[in-house]
Amino acid sequence: MALNTDELSLLAQTGELATQHVAPGAARWARERLTGTELLPLAADVGLLGLQVPVAHGGRGLSFSCKAQAAEILAAADFGVAMALINTHNVAEQLARLASPGLARRLIPALVLGRHSACTALTEPGAGSDFSAIQTQAMAVPGGWQLDGVKSWITNAVHAEVIVVYAQTHAGAGAAGIAAFVVEAQRPGFQRLPAAEKGPISTIDAGGFRLAGYRCTEEEMLSPPGEAFKDILGAINGARTYVAAMCCGMVGEALRVASAFGNQRQTFGKSLLGHQGWRWQLADAAIDLEAARLMVRQACAMIDAGQQAQSAAAKAKVFATRMAQKHIAALMHAMGAEGLGENYPFVRHLAAAQIAGLVDGSTEMLLERIAKDLKVP
Template identity: 45%
Template structure:
């Protein structure tokens, strides 16, 4: 399946499965497991996994297009899907053939959900400050600690987990390990009741002397941190794409409403105040897309995307809430009706402002590059 075919399949899936059911999924406060398995059946989990490992080997820019389009219907759904497929793509590149033979096919088929566990109840943006400890033992490592704010924690049974191997070494001591939730020493924490975001399945787990064999170490001390930061840059860019999808859908509904609803004898869209307000939304949406694409190109080409990824996420998450609010305002009280989904979009935009680094942390990343990139 090429990129065009994949994206058409995704658009059809959005229209037929996600759009009609997203509000109900949130009302039931659960992850839509059946729909995620349907997405796997449609091939959507195979996005970035190489062809030789059973995937489609599609580009990061295709990933961005998927994230924007699917977010028009339901951001939590695509967030859960992307985070599972991320692990399949990651494991397809490990030197352990057992990962490729066992875990990857099960993720691609929807028989196994997966997640990445970086954050902890007391460590988010300060990733080097994680306290989950990995201790070397015969044949592997023992992990003890607690992870929190993990996407898919409600349903995943496989976690790429980051732990500190040497507290005195700071980030240089962070390693990454493959954790199977069905094994001894793993305890799942009750999923968080996340307003408007139950489909993400955010939650956590505790590890008590959990044994990881040497062959399930994905990155030793220092390497784990580097791979995590690389993944975070990519995540910041696809989060920006998700924001663009939320705003695009809100704008579409506001413009359509304004073209048909009349006031004072003519369509609302003919009134300068509303028309200019939506013109501002349209302009900022295109700016959001441009920043996201520029960062996405750097990710795809293997360039240094730290600053551009932070700028894309900062602008997108900082502006999305206000832009969706403007679209709701353009529709008056009708904009609050559940059938339009703009209330869910508003909360989703707020959630995205905290994922993979807050706006304040994006300012830190951008600020650190000011002299290098903006001083002559």
């Protein structure tokens, strides 16, 4: 899909944000285990936090294709930052679609302006891939709902103020009983858990929280049982596609850095690039990167056209995450010991490629999805 001038301008500014702020900070954030929250206002200035949010809600109302390209640009510098920013954006966009006018007016502006971060919480200590097995309970009480349970491995949970929580309204009902609720971290009954889950990419700010007697009003049920599961499955096609785009961003950057290194590093009297066996590794990466980008572009076009993108998104994510896992490791190896240095992105990107293979549907879950769509008798 051809992007309009507004979208191209946003992508140009995203490129500046990535090169001037994200890339220079990434090594320090990783070393000092710091988070990238300082970027929220800068991302808001560029328009990233309201990219797909309708103009009427203070956003930019741009396309999914534009969002995926922004994700690719940001992830080339740091996957964690890209995920953290996009997860805040996603909650603003979901509120614009599903919240009552009053709730939307109260919560969206602070997200779009980068004053608060947000997250989407499905995963629990006992349920990841098997989402329908979540145990967080929503019990009807006078005037609303009471939420009790624990969520873990949630992007942005270290600092998020607004959280979309998926909870079971009817024990044993599985997917049909799951509803989505808006939770605010400042209210009684919300307790952040110590950030033991940061993992190797600190900028993704993954963490957990406990809900103990947390009260929601009726209005704060964002999506009722029966619809919440369908809504998240629709949104997840977008997430799978932009994670695939992020993998392309990381491999593109690894390829750029390895090429530049291979041009100046000499062995046996010539540059590394002068050795056929060495440069073929780069050619292999370039081929797979182009194929992954085409798959991402196809899924983006289907999403923007309102078509069913379930299979295209799953295929793009499986291919792109495997491509990133393979080629970032190979390109890092091609750099020799130098590739381990913190001024290069390889170690961070390699860990990120592993995370990409889990979030928003692990490779195995997506293979199941693709196999179902084959409709083999």
